[in-house]
Amino acid sequence: MVSEKDFISTEMASIEKGSFQWSSPSNIALVKYWGKKENQIPANPSISFTLNNCKTITKLDVSKKETNYTFSFDLLFEGKPKEDFKPKIQKFFERIEKYCPYLKQYHFTIDTENTFPHSSGIASSASGMAALSMNIMSLEKALNPTLTDDFFYQKASFLARLGSGSACRSIKGNVVVWGKHSEISTSSDLFGVAFPLQLHENFHNYQDTILLVDKGEKQVSSTVGHDLMHNHPYASTRFEQAHTNLSALKKVLENGNLDEFIKIIESEALTLHAMMMTSMPYFILMKPNTLEIINKIWKFRNETNIPICFTLDAGANVHVLYPENVSEKVLQFIQQELVGHCQNGNYICDQIGNGSQLIQL
Numbered sequence: 602m603v604s605e606k607d608f609i610s611t612e613m614a615s616i617e618k619g620s621f622q623w624s625s626p627s628n629i630a631l632v633k634y635w636g637k638k639e640n641q642i643p644a645n646p647s648i649s650f651t652l653n654n655c656k657t658i659t660k661l662d663v664s665k666k667e668t669n670y671t672f673s674f675d676l677l678f679e680g681k682p683k684e685d686f687k688p689k690i691q692k693f694f695e696r697i698e699k700y701c702p703y704l705k706q707y708h709f710t711i712d713t714e715n716t717f718p719h720s721s722g723i724a725s726s727a728s729g730m731a732a733l734s735m736n737i738m739s740l741e742k743a744l745n746p747t748l749t750d751d752f753f754y755q756k757a758s759f760l761a762r763l764g765s766g767s768a769c770r771s772i773k774g775n776v777v778v779w780g781k782h783s784e785i786s787t788s789s790d791l792f793g794v795a796f797p798l799q800l801h802e803n804f805h806n807y808q809d810t811i812l813l814v815d816k817g818e819k820q821v822s823s824t825v826g827h828d829l830m831h832n833h834p835y836a837s838t839r840f841e842q843a844h845t846n847l848s849a850l851k852k853v854l855e856n857g858n859l860d861e862f863i864k865i866i867e868s869e870a871l872t873l874h875a876m877m878m879t880s881m882p883y884f885i886l887m888k889p890n891t892l893e894i895i896n897k898i899w900k901f902r903n904e905t906n907i908p909i910c911f912t913l914d915a916g917a918n919v920h921v922l923y924p925e926n927v928s929e930k931v932l933q934f935i936q937q938e939l940v941g942h943c944q945n946g947n948y949i950c951d952q953i954g955n956g957s958q959l960i961q962l
């Protein structure tokens with residue numbers, strides 16, 4: 602079994618300068634991660650679709666410096682200095698230093714941008730931490746060219762997890778499992794792994810249209826949300842349920858049963874929000890328009906038998922999931938019935954994707 606120690610770098614070489622660039626996508630959980638232990642270890646296993654269009658693109662310029670006492674970096678967002686992102690990066694470097702002891706030997710310029718609007722309510726922490734981790738691994742590979750591809754991706758996911766839990770699911774495509782599960786032998790609490798079984802063709806190019814209901818800042822950070830699962834009255838039942846749902850979903854992803862898929866996915870979304878509503882303090886992240894959309898999706902599904910469903914993340918936005926072959930009808934429905942419930946009519950069309958991509962080495 603891979604352990605944390607396996608990720609401690611003992612790099613050999615040194616470089617004067619380097620420049621790397623990676624894109625990493627966002628991901629949407631099907632079985633949700635909500636609750637964690639020390640060091641970003643998840644309280645239960647989760648599984649997600651990697652997205653294709655909602656991405657962070659990050660360029661990392663590296664230059665060797667004279668001293669190695671502190672971390673040194675400039676942070677640019679869309680080409681302009683962004684001081685308020687720096688504490689998060691500083692904290693990330695502190696967390697991963699043990700595994701990447703070379704970091705203090707370099708000055709970094711991190712230039713990052715998202716393909717989705719900054720104020721869309723789509724969290725950029727997963728794609729952002731994944732893209733930065735891929736770049737750091739490119740630096741590590743330059744210092745130690747013997748690294749295997751498997752190790753490269755596994756450690757990238759391991760580092761991303763330390764930045765933001767769900768970011769570890771944004772390294773690979775198309776379906777990623779994170780957290781130890783008894784029926785997925787390669788699964789680990791330390792990093793995400795690609796779903797090891799054959800994905801049924803029903804899920805090829807599966808669509809995710811993200812309805813932007815509320816683009817405001819998150820009311821409750823996910824750090825606070827995860828913390829509220831400690832001493833939560835339903836925590837242990839919920840963690841068990843995630844294992845059961847992942848077992849059931851594993852079968853569905855192989856056999857293509859969309860009715861079963863819908864039941865698991867929607868129940869997971871509502872359970873996530875039920876956990877928030879039953880914590881102390883309690884909170885509601887859905888908005889009236891979230892519920893309007895959910896009701897209209899249920900009505901449309903009943904009337905047409907078209908297998909669309911919804912999932913939610915820790916916010917009011919709704920992810921509408923459906924197979925590619927019903928896209929035309931669903932998009933028509935979305936435009937006629939659902940767009941009116943989105944803030945300024947905004948929505949983003951995405952679909953299942955292949956994971957992080959190298960842009961420049």
Ligand code: PMV
Nearest residue numbers: 630633634765766767823915
């Ligand atoms: O990665 P975090 O700490 O922002 O947590 C993400 C939690 C959810 O998006 C609500 C669920 C998930 O599994 O992505």
